[in-house]
Amino acid sequence: MVEINPDITKARTLSSNYYTDSKIFHSIFSKFGRYWQYIGHASEFDDGYVKPVKIGHEHIVLSRTTEGFHCFSNVCTHRGMIIVGDEGCKKSLICPYHGRTFSLEGKFKKMPEFESVENFPTNKDDLSHYKTNIWENLIFTLLNEVDETNNWFEHVKQRMSFLDIGNFTYDSSRERKYSIKANWILYVDNYLEGFHIPFVHKELNKALDYGQYKTEVFTGGVLQVGIADEGTNSFDIPPGHQDYGKKVAAYYWWLYPNLMLNFYPWGLSINVINPVSEDVTEVRYYGLVNNEELLGKGAGADLDKVELEDQFVVESCQKGMRSSSYTNGRYSPTMERGLHHFHMMLTENN
Ligand code: FES
Numbered sequence: 001m002v003e004i005n006p007d008i009t010k011a012r013t014l015s016s017n018y019y020t021d022s023k024i025f026h027s028i029f030s031k032f033g034r035y036w037q038y039i040g041h042a043s044e045f046d047d048g049y050v051k052p053v054k055i056g057h058e059h060i061v062l063s064r065t066t067e068g069f070h071c072f073s074n075v076c077t078h079r080g081m082i083i084v085g086d087e088g089c090k091k092s093l094i095c096p097y098h099g100r101t102f103s104l105e106g107k108f109k110k111m112p113e114f115e116s117v118e119n120f121p122t123n124k125d126d127l128s129h130y131k132t133n134i135w136e137n138l139i140f141t142l143l144n145e146v147d148e149t150n151n152w153f154e155h156v157k158q159r160m161s162f163l164d165i166g167n168f169t170y171d172s173s174r175e176r177k178y179s180i181k182a183n184w185i186l187y188v189d190n191y192l193e194g195f196h197i198p199f200v201h202k203e204l205n206k207a208l209d210y211g212q213y214k215t216e217v218f219t220g221g222v223l224q225v226g227i228a229d230e231g232t233n234s235f236d237i238p239p240g241h242q243d244y245g246k247k248v249a250a251y252y253w254w255l256y257p258n259l260m261l262n263f264y265p266w267g268l269s270i271n272v273i274n275p276v277s278e279d280v281t282e283v284r285y286y287g288l289v290n291n292e293e294l295l296g297k298g299a300g301a302d303l304d305k306v307e308l309e310d311q312f313v314v315e316s317c318q319k320g321m322r323s324s325s326y327t328n329g330r331y332s333p334t335m336e337r338g339l340h341h342f343h344m345m346l347t348e349n350n
């Protein structure tokens with residue numbers, strides 16, 4: 001693996017094989033399970049609802065019982081059938097192939113025609129269990145025992161302390177799913193710089209004061225703070241907060257490797273970046289509303305339009321990565337610090 005020079009004025013960007021080589025793709029992606037993955041909002045769950053979630057090639061389910069939330073594998077321990085289909089299910093977990101039944105905690109309950117099987121059932125017949133973490137009604141899971149998240153929750157909690165995120169309303173009409181013909185790293189690269197805003201997002205550029213756009217890096221992620229232009233909505237930040245007095249239009253958090261929390265005066269937009277292969281990425285959007293009257297205004301007004309503008313550039317860059325004439329480039333020290341930080345993390349962690 002290459003190294004990125006920590007001095008941005010000397011560094012070269014990530015080389016193009018990171019975006020095209022399937023071995024590099026799999027090696028990086030195999031470690032995603034070490035970082036908390038967003039899998040749902042508490043309000044989506046009545047008692048007994050079982051929701052299927054896919055993270056890369058892992059099929060998991062999230063259920064809620066009176067005991068709390070449970071996250072476990074959606075792959076039947078008999079012959080590997082996916083148990084719960086896309087629509088989810090209610091109160092019973094029965095494999096549609098041969099009827100193996102599990103509890104809503106993922107424990108084996110019964111199975112027809114297995115009476116004479118020796119040493120059966122054992123805990124190998126239960127569905128593999130994963131840790132969950134609930135923060136402000138947002139539910140996360142860790143697929144691997146190792147947690148390398150580097151405490152990003154603390155950074156977000158502290159900076160966003162003036163918002164009552166736990167009382168934001170989950171709005172399923174804001175869910176989106178996009179399939180993009182580009183490597184996931186390109187999608188994140190693009191997210192991590194506001195450099196392209198005046199060129200790619202003409203409308204968004206009118207809402208933001210480009211000259212005051214700020215990027216902060218920390219262990220575990222990057223925060224970009226968009227400052228509102230005259231006449232654009234901004235947060236009401238209380239005295240004592242480090243951003244008091246600033247007209248903040250948006251807080252764009254990227255948490256390594258694939259989570260984005262975008263706070264706008266109207267609420268929160270969550271983006272989950274799911275790598276599919278070295279040149280296909282699935283992006284999912286989820287929305288939580290805090291102030292309905294501010295929807296459609298300011299920097300978070302038309303997220304669908306901004307998304308399509310971003311997809312156009314990342315899909316085009318993916319074509320460039322395949323060209324023999326391009327290997328890598330240089331960073332702008334004033335505008336691409338977030339990108340440089342991401343590339344250092346990526347090469348250090350892999
Ligand atoms: S694969 Fe599930 S019961 Fe056979």
Ligand SMILES: [Fe+2]
Pocket residue numbers: 190191196197200201306310
């Ligand atoms: Fe963009």
